[in-house]
Amino acid sequence: MELRDKVIAIIAEQAMLEPSDVKPEHSPADLGIDSLGLVESIFAIEEAFDISVPFNANAPEESDFDISSVAAIVSAVERLVQEQHASA
Amino acid sequence: MSYGPRRVVITGAGTINSLGHDVATTLEAMREGRCGIGPLDLRDVERLSVQIGGQVRGYDEQAHFNRQQIALYDRFTQFTLLAARQAMAQSGISFTDEESEMSGVVLGTAGGGVNTWDENYRTVYEEGKNRVHPFVVPKLMNNAAASHVSMEYNLRGPSFTVATACSSSNHAMGLAFQMIRSGMCRAMLTGGSEAMLCFGGVKAWEGLRVMSKDACRPFSANRNGMVQGEGAAVFVFEEYEHARARGAEILCEVAGFGMTADAADIVMPSAQGAERAMRGAMRDAGLNPEQVGYINAHGTGTAANDKSECASVAHVFGAAADRLMISSTKSMHGHLIGGTGAVELLACIMALKDGVIAPTIGYEEPDPECALDVVPNEAREAKVDAVLSNAFAFGGLNAVLALKAA
Numbered sequence: 001m002e003l004r005d006k007v008i009a010i011i012a013e014q015a016m017l018e019p020s021d022v023k024p025e026h027s028p029a030d031l032g033i034d035s036l037g038l039v040e041s042i043f044a045i046e047e048a049f050d051i052s053v054p055f056n057a058n059a060p061e062e063s064d065f066d067i068s069s070v071a072a073i074v075s076a077v078e079r080l081v082q083e084q085h086a087s088a
Numbered sequence: 089m090s091y092g093p094r095r096v097v098i099t100g101a102g103t104i105n106s107l108g109h110d111v112a113t114t115l116e117a118m119r120e121g122r123c124g125i126g127p128l129d130l131r132d133v134e135r136l137s138v139q140i141g142g143q144v145r146g147y148d149e150q151a152h153f154n155r156q157q158i159a160l161y162d163r164f165t166q167f168t169l170l171a172a173r174q175a176m177a178q179s180g181i182s183f184t185d186e187e188s189e190m191s192g193v194v195l196g197t198a199g200g201g202v203n204t205w206d207e208n209y210r211t212v213y214e215e216g217k218n219r220v221h222p223f224v225v226p227k228l229m230n231n232a233a234a235s236h237v238s239m240e241y242n243l244r245g246p247s248f249t250v251a252t253a254c255s256s257s258n259h260a261m262g263l264a265f266q267m268i269r270s271g272m273c274r275a276m277l278t279g280g281s282e283a284m285l286c287f288g289g290v291k292a293w294e295g296l297r298v299m300s301k302d303a304c305r306p307f308s309a310n311r312n313g314m315v316q317g318e319g320a321a322v323f324v325f326e327e328y329e330h331a332r333a334r335g336a337e338i339l340c341e342v343a344g345f346g347m348t349a350d351a352a353d354i355v356m357p358s359a360q361g362a363e364r365a366m367r368g369a370m371r372d373a374g375l376n377p378e379q380v381g382y383i384n385a386h387g388t389g390t391a392a393n394d395k396s397e398c399a400s401v402a403h404v405f406g407a408a409a410d411r412l413m414i415s416s417t418k419s420m421h422g423h424l425i426g427g428t429g430a431v432e433l434l435a436c437i438m439a440l441k442d443g444v445i446a447p448t449i450g451y452e453e454p455d456p457e458c459a460l461d462v463v464p465n466e467a468r469e470a471k472v473d474a475v476l477s478n479a480f481a482f483g484g485l486n487a488v489l490a491l492k493a494a
Contacts, residue, residue: 039222040159046219 003049003081004074010044011070024071038067045073051080095328096268096343097494098437099181099336102174104167105319105421105431106142110174114431115438117420118446119467124421125304125315132287138299141285142317142422160223161236162201163283167320167427168233169240172277176241179324180336183242187274192245193234194264195322196256196280198426199289200249201228206288233281237322245273254386255347256280256426257321258479258487261433262345264325265489274327279430281320290316296355298390304423306387306416307394307462309453314388317422321430338494340440343474344373350484357393357480362386362400365486369476373490377408380490381472382439384432385462386480387416387448388423393480398458413470415448415463429479429487436475440493443471 001009005019012019015031022031028038035057042053042065053076055063065080066072103110106124107117117124124142133139149158149166161169183191204227208220226232231249238247246267250260257280264278284290293299293316300313331338346368350361370380386397394416402409417435424431435446444467451464477489 036222043219043222052219 003078006048007045007074007077008070010041010048011073014041014044022070024069024074026070027068045077049077049081051077051084053080094269094271095341096265096325097328097331097341098323098339099326099331100175100177100179100324101321101339101434101437102171102178103319103321103431103434104144104147104170105321105424106144106317107421109147111434114434118417118435118438119444121447121449121466122420123449124317128285128290130286136287136290136294138290138294138301140301140315141290142315143285144319159221160227162204162227162232164197164201164281164320165233165236167283167318168195168281168322169236171279171281171320171322172237172240175277175322175324179326181275181324181326181334188242189244190272190274191243191276192247192273193237193243193277194246194248194250194260195234195237195278196250196252196258196260196426196430197230197233197282198251198253198256199282199284200230201232202284202289203286204228206286209288237277241277243277251426252485252487253481253483254423254425254428255479255481255485255487257429258477258489259347259485261323261325261342261429262347262487262489265342265345268325268327274330276325277322278325279320279322279433280427281430282425282427283318284425285316285318300389303450304389304419305450305452306385306389306419306448307398307455307458308451309455311389311391311394314390314418315422317418317424317428319421319424319431320427321434323430323433339437340494341492342489343492344369344371344375344490345488346370346372347485347487350486352484354484355482357396358484359396359400359403361484361486362397362478362480363404365488366400366404366476366478369488369490373474373492375474375490377405380474380476381413381470382436382445382475383412383414384435384475384477385414385416386478387418389416389418394455395457397478397480398460401460409460413445413461413463413468415446417446419449429477432477433489436477436491439472439475440491443469445470445472
């Protein structure tokens with residue numbers, strides 16, 4: 001599975017939607033994912049890609065991880081995978 | 089409404105424990121003297137030196153909760169919610185907006201989410217992982233069960249969790265009783281829950297060397313220790329006039345509560361502390377020893393507790409001890425630690441409502457230091473009008489409830 005599809009599958013499962021219903025422009029809130037759900041999705045992403053996501057639920061906008069949309073999350077995960085797996 | 093002393097009754101009961109997944113099955117097992125204790129089925133059981141317990145069998149969490157709920161509900165919370173649903177259904181109580189602000193949830197547990205602690209310690213220590221699921225804290229906290237019950241039924245009054253080891257449930261129910269009696273609350277969901285039967289939970293208890301490897305035989309001369317159990321029981325405590333006005337079936341009346349501290353030793357019980365708690369509960373209920381027909385004992389099956397408990401009962405009851413029945417249902421469901429008083433209250437309700445006294449099973453040899461009528465091995469029919477339920481915790485914290493027939 002492509003990285004993008006894997007991220008979307010995780011978000012879709014959290015939102016209890018089909019992956020095909022999750023669009024790149026959707027924000028977590030559009031998909032009905034609350035703050036606890038967001039934290040759980042980030043945990044699932046960390047587990048799936050064996051990365052550490054710099055995300056603080058107190059100040060999401062200041063975290064070095066853009067969660068404004070599905071597309072932004074996918075790019076952020078791509079970047080983290082590259083950074084954290086290149087050094088390994 | 090005016091504030092003044094109210095009468096408190098029980099209008100609903102629910103349970104899941106090693107004897108059954110509801111009240112009817114549990115009471116049937118108690119009537120038949122059936123034992124819920126057996127070989128433990130849990131991860132790494134071969135590394136335990138104690139391998140028996142009163143485990144809840146045939147339980148499928150997915151039959152009761154969805155994936156998101158399971159992510160948030162430790163086993164002790166799941167047991168609590170199932171028991172609360174049964175109690176609410178039996179009670180048939182519903183709440184107006186004002187009443188929901190005057191009703192709450194007070195529950196007992198000693199360990200809270202022990203399985204969650206255990207699983208996540210494995211993850212970080214044994215498996216060497218550096219992250220855990222984000223819901224570990226809301227899942228393991230001792231008040232999780234009380235909070236989820238309050239959310240499920242929109243109960244917005246006093247709600248919290250009491251942790252006094254083996255007395256937790258009795259303290260919780262005693263406080264719920266006092267809150268209704270004082271006029272502060274209209275109804276309370278109360279009782280307790282425990283789910284410690286995991287590797288770490290049993291291993292910790294092994295350390296004390298008070299556990300039996302074969303059976304729980306309270307009051308028997310050949311007793312050799314306690315056996316852990318798990319499960320929950322939850323009750324609807326309700327102000328009497330409120331219950332009567334809506335035509336609810338009253339299971340029994342909660343009449344008094346006594347609590348004391350031994351202030352002596354962190355594990356050894358004191359007969360004096362237990363005596364003062366029993367006397368306090370009877371005084372609070374306006375009962376004298378001659379009126380009490382049955383005591384559900386703390387009766388752990390340890391050498392120390394049973395001897396001390398019998399001495400204190402003999403002293404409090406004097407000549408009346410000769411016609412008193414006292415049994416320990418821990419012989420059947422095991423010791424549910426913080427949930428134990430709640431499950432044992434079911435035996436008290438059965439005594440008052442159905443006239444059936446649950447037995448102490450596994451009784452093999454009389455012990456001169458426990459020379460009371462312990463209702464050995466077989467349930468007995470008897471009419472009793474008032475009962476006590478004893479709980480004497482590690483730390484010397486004693487909590488005794490007094491109940492009367494409806």
